[in-house]
Amino acid sequence: MAAKGEFAAMALKTDYKVQIVIAVLGVLGGISGAVISQWPNWFPPAPSPTVQLGLDYITEGKFKEAVRVLKPFARRGDRVAQYQVGRLYSRGWAKSDDPSSDVWRAIYWLKKAVENGQPGAESELESTQRAVHNSAEAAFLRFIARDEESGHLE
Numbered sequence: 001m002a003a004k005g006e007f008a009a010m011a012l013k014t015d016y017k018v019q020i021v022i023a024v025l026g027v028l029g030g031i032s033g034a035v036i037s038q039w040p041n042w043f044p045p046a047p048s049p050t051v052q053l054g055l056d057y058i059t060e061g062k063f064k065e066a067v068r069v070l071k072p073f074a075r076r077g078d079r080v081a082q083y084q085v086g087r088l089y090s091r092g093w094a095k096s097d098d099p100s101s102d103v104w105r106a107i108y109w110l111k112k113a114v115e116n117g118q119p120g121a122e123s124e125l126e127s128t129q130r131a132v133h134n135s136a137e138a139a140f141l142r143f144i145a146r147d148e149e150s151g152h153l154e
Contacts, residue, residue: 051081058084063093074109079116086110086121090128103132 051073057066067088073081086109088094089102096102106128113121
């Protein structure tokens, strides 16, 4: 019977050690889960090769090709592509068939990039919106001045 008692005591000690190991692994697992879930925020993934090709086109001044390459990725939610397409339209480097709508294209893509957390997109969006406001205000003042000169405002 002594052997059974020693075996029972040993089993209790082993069970206790197993519980400790399981608890430690659980804590480490929770920590590693938190680290893994935040990993994309700390180290954003490198752009896909085709997005990189679009960025290379921008560097080379091939803006039309850059938009052609980046737009499909922007549509699928790639924040880098959204930001770059927005910048291209905002700065007048990309032109569509209807140039009067390019600024609205810029605002659309920059808003998407902001929603997806792209660094720099918010300031670019604000700058673009400010330019639109200033342009509209200037056009209104030109209209008023022209009508004052012609006497239509009386």
